[in-house]
Amino acid sequence: MDIKQILQGALNASNAGEHERALDLCRAALSQDQKRTESWRLFGLIQQQLANFPEAATAYRVALDLDPDDQEASHQLELIRKQAFQKSIYFGNVVVLTLLPYYLNLFKHTVQQGPFRGMLYYDEAFSPATPAAAYDIISKLTGWYEVELHPWLQEACLNHYDVVINVGCAEGYYAIGMARCLPQARVYAFDIDENAQRICRKGVQLNGVADRIEVVGLCTPERLQQVTQGQRALMIIDCEGCEKDLLNPDRAPALADCDIIVECHDFTDSSITSTLMERFGKTHQIDRVIQGPRDPNALTLFHDMHELMRWLVLCEWRPKTMHWLRLKSLQ
Secondary structure, three states: OOHHHHHHHHHHHHHOOOHHHHHHHHHHHHHHOOOOHHHHHHHHHHHHHOOOHHHHHHHHHHHHHHOOOOHHHHHHHHHHHHHHHHHHHHHHHHHHHHHHHHHHHHHOOEOOOOOOOOOEOOHHHHOOOOOOOOOOHHHHHHOOOOHHHHHHHHHHOOOOOOEEEEEOOOOOHHHHHHHHHOOOOEEEEEOOOHHHHHHHHHHHHHOOOOOOEEEEOOOOHHHHHHHHOOOOEEEEEOOOOOHHHHOOOOOOHHHHHOEEEEEEOOOOOOOHHHHHHHHHOOOEEEEEEEOOOOOHHHOHHHOOOOHHHHHHHOOOOOOOOOEEEEEEEOO
């Protein structure tokens, strides 16, 4: 029986649900000639149907090595990559959630390091049923969350701001943290999700800053103008791609006098960073910081943890390498 007949038999067996027989026939074809791309491609397809993704990926990779123009092998390999990526995120999140009770107890619900050291969390903030459970809570509890911003935050804590605005407050990490660091400041915590607002309010009460934080919904340029005009203000903005619309000096002239830390979501709109730099180039000193590395081995608390888990608990689950701008008013 020639190879074409063997492969046809393998395909027929696969279509009939006889996957093991189909694999045996593919192996027979490969034993005769290991340089036929169709043999490797069919072998990969059958392994993929059996959810043997590493074996399938290897087979497709060999097919592409033999024929870099094999579009079907390339397409199937990309599908496997996407499936594996989604599963890795899911199981990574599961691992983090299973570790939360232990670290909540170990840390006594308290942020351990960084500019917000001593800030208190409570159990509901970590529930997967809430939008605030972004699976980066252990990173926040350690005080390593967005560590790139720490120098800017520490500098901000030495200034006498009248107002702090946090857009995209979630469970209140920045809003509550800055309220604790700046006891003279009025804080506005904006989030469009009502559940996040509810959770943030509980954190506000727990940390004893309810008299100075207003938790509200949608933020607009006009609202920013209202709460910052005539005030020395700091803004911390993380609004998932809406920052270009929000930070518009034409609609909120008072922005010229504000210091702003903004996370730029250029993967949603590639013009965000360039637009903000153009808008504020004449009124602000502009600094940029790119997402940097994490070293979980530096924390003795993690030394007895499996290496994979050590990295997972400090993971912030970002879709791409992120960056932030600090717009420091020249006024």
